[in-house]
Amino acid sequence: MKKMSIDDKLALDLFRTDEEHPHIIVDLDYKDEEEIRKLVLACPAKCYKYDEGIFSFSYLGCLECGTCRVLSRDKIVKEWNHPHGEIGVQYRQG
Amino acid sequence: MSMREPDADVIIVGGGLAGCSAAIVLARAGLTVFLMERGDECGNKNMTGGRLYGHSLEKIIPDFAKEAPIERIVKHEKISLMTEDGSLDIGYQSGKLSSSPENASYTVLRAKFDAWLAEKAMEAGVEVIPGIKVDHIVVEDGKVIGIESDGEEMIANCVILADGVNSLLAQELGMKKELEPNQVAVGAKETIRLSESIINERFGLKENEGTAWLSAGDPTLGGFGGGFIYTNKDTVSIGIVATLSDIGYTDVSVPEMLDRFKEHPSVAPYLEGGEVIEYSGHLVPEEGMAMVPELYRDGVLVTGDAAGLCINLGYTVRGMDFAIESGRLAAEAVLRANEIGDFSANTLSYYETLLKNSFVMKDLDEYKGFPTLLTKRAIFKDLPEMVDDIAAKLFVVDGKPNSGLIMGIVESLAQRTSARELVDFITILLEAF
Ligand SMILES: Cc1cc2nc3c(=O)[nH]c(=O)nc-3n(C[C@H](O)[C@H](O)[C@H](O)COP(=O)(O)OP(=O)(O)OC[C@H]3O[C@@H](n4cnc5c(N)ncnc54)[C@H](O)[C@@H]3O)c2cc1C
Ligand code: SF4
Numbered sequence: 001m002k003k004m005s006i007d008d009k010l011a012l013d014l015f016r017t018d019e020e021h022p023h024i025i026v027d028l029d030y031k032d033e034e035e036i037r038k039l040v041l042a043c044p045a046k047c048y049k050y051d052e053g054i055f056s057f058s059y060l061g062c063l064e065c066g067t068c069r070v071l072s073r074d075k076i077v078k079e080w081n082h083p084h085g086e087i088g089v090q091y092r093q094g
Numbered sequence: 095m096s097m098r099e100p101d102a103d104v105i106i107v108g109g110g111l112a113g114c115s116a117a118i119v120l121a122r123a124g125l126t127v128f129l130m131e132r133g134d135e136c137g138n139k140n141m142t143g144g145r146l147y148g149h150s151l152e153k154i155i156p157d158f159a160k161e162a163p164i165e166r167i168v169k170h171e172k173i174s175l176m177t178e179d180g181s182l183d184i185g186y187q188s189g190k191l192s193s194s195p196e197n198a199s200y201t202v203l204r205a206k207f208d209a210w211l212a213e214k215a216m217e218a219g220v221e222v223i224p225g226i227k228v229d230h231i232v233v234e235d236g237k238v239i240g241i242e243s244d245g246e247e248m249i250a251n252c253v254i255l256a257d258g259v260n261s262l263l264a265q266e267l268g269m270k271k272e273l274e275p276n277q278v279a280v281g282a283k284e285t286i287r288l289s290e291s292i293i294n295e296r297f298g299l300k301e302n303e304g305t306a307w308l309s310a311g312d313p314t315l316g317g318f319g320g321g322f323i324y325t326n327k328d329t330v331s332i333g334i335v336a337t338l339s340d341i342g343y344t345d346v347s348v349p350e351m352l353d354r355f356k357e358h359p360s361v362a363p364y365l366e367g368g369e370v371i372e373y374s375g376h377l378v379p380e381e382g383m384a385m386v387p388e389l390y391r392d393g394v395l396v397t398g399d400a401a402g403l404c405i406n407l408g409y410t411v412r413g414m415d416f417a418i419e420s421g422r423l424a425a426e427a428v429l430r431a432n433e434i435g436d437f438s439a440n441t442l443s444y445y446e447t448l449l450k451n452s453f454v455m456k457d458l459d460e461y462k463g464f465p466t467l468l469t470k471r472a473i474f475k476d477l478p479e480m481v482d483d484i485a486a487k488l489f490v491v492d493g494k495p496n497s498g499l500i501m502g503i504v505e506s507l508a509q510r511t512s513a514r515e516l517v518d519f520i521t522i523l524l525e526a527f
Pocket of ligand 1: 109111131145147256378398400411
């Protein structure tokens with residue numbers, strides 16, 4: 001099978017997005033690279049990116065798994081909640 | 095009980111397997127039940143590997159597989175120890191597998207399966223309320239009396255938490271601690287469409303027979319975790335799980351582990367020509383008994399993944415049959431409380447008694463040593479490499495002197511493990527079983 005990028009994979013999923021209410025709040029000024037590295041490696045949706053010293057995060061595409069909350073609660077992840085009812089990913093297979 | 099008039103006898107939070115199971119049992123007994131689910135349909139927030147052991151749902155809906163949207167009946171088991179380019183496989187197929195409804199296991203896709211179970215709940219009289227995220231649990235005088243969503247409260251005699259592995263609500267109540275990285279694994283999965291006939295041909299299956307295939311070793315590059323493949327009707331579920339405390343052991347990310355697994359020479363041919371139709375992610379509780387929270391308090395019970403009721407044995411993951419059983423037993427305890435009109439912790443403690451007498455706590459107890467075993471690098475790194483080495487010695491004939499099976503094993507062991515490590519490893523194995 002041809003290799004797919006994570007964006008191509010996420011594009012197959014159905015999302016209902018709410019651009020005004022992030023369900024995860026992240027401290028992008030966090031400096032500890034080891035902490036950042038864990039999230040970059042662990043997030044199944046690659047919502048966390050670290051390119052050339054720049055740390056970025058987008059909650060769009062989040063699969064709501066909770067991994068980042070468990071790994072970096074009160075450090076990089078300041079707030080983590082489920083999105084509002086009906087918002088977010090909607091699996092059709094599951 | 096609160097002085098406020100209840101809106102329902104019982105409110106259940108979470109329309110997954112635990113929640114729907116509890117709901118059905120309660121509604122059949124005549125109680126009014128609200129089932130709150132944040133997804134806009136039950137099941138569409140849920141993902142699993144793929145195999146449901148049927149025995150516990152059988153007790154609620156006998157012969158459910160005849161009408162439920164199951165994918166296939168598991169008749170073939172396969173376990174692989176993988177290195178980068180090798181794989182030692184153990185396969186088992188037998189008439190003994192899935193030979194009766196009580197011992198049968200089925201591959202399932204949760205969006206479809208949970209939607210069906212919620213349908214059954216509605217038929218039983220449950221008020222299923224989707225699209226609502228419960229924000230808080232309402233507590234009065236130390237007793238749980240209801241739920242709150244978007245500032246609105248709903249009152250009940252009792253609340254059952256079936257809100258899954260993250261259970262923010264059990265945490266809010268202080269019944270459960272925050273999850274720690276050694277207690278959970280992250281799973282990433284793709285559903286890949288092939289066709290029924292291609293799946294049957296490639297996996298050697300007849301009609302609705304299915305394969306459950308688990309692997310350790312290369313997919314996580316020696317990290318704690320493994321890969322899984324389950325055959326559905328005309329799709330294949332393929333994924334990896336990786337324990338969070340071990341993330342960063344290598345530089346390979348979770349999505350890359352899945353790609354590696356798909357590209358592995360012993361996996362890729364099965365997927366050739368397939369079309370990915372969905373990508374999903376979810377946590378799996380895997381610490382066992384040590385992570386089981388307080389199970390009940392005045393007016394509240396915790397079930398399923400929210401209560402950490404799940405085991406990962408490497409060759410199989412079981413959480414769905416635990417979720418269903420715990421949901422049913424929570425309902426039984428609530429029915430008893432309802433009869434005597436007392437929903438205090440004292441009465442609801444019957445839930446724990448029921449769980450302890452059931453396979454749920456018995457199997458969780460058996461599994462006690464296993465999580466320690468799963469945190470031994472030996473299992474995920476050394477063992478697959480060693481086994482690969484031994485198999486290569488056995489099967490590769492190149493005209494050079496061949497040392498024979500026993501000497502080959504001794505040489506491989508000697509190369510890779512010190513005597514001490516070996517003794518440690520065997521000790522852990524024995525402790526676990
Ligand atoms: C990758 C992976 C592979 C697995 N493989 C297997 C396997 O092969 N076999 C097996 O038996 N088990 C397996 N498991 C485990 C199994 O999937 C779980 O144990 C099982 O799904 C738990 O069911 P549950 O009903 O307790 O929780 P869930 O299915 O997670 O249901 C929780 C529900 O609560 C809802 N919810 C959460 N919070 C709120 C809120 N605040 N308000 C309203 N609704 C809310 C959610 O939307 C969800 O519908 C696997 C798990 C993973 C992640
Ligand atoms: S919840 Fe899961 S998918 Fe969402 S950002 Fe965190 S790690 Fe990524």
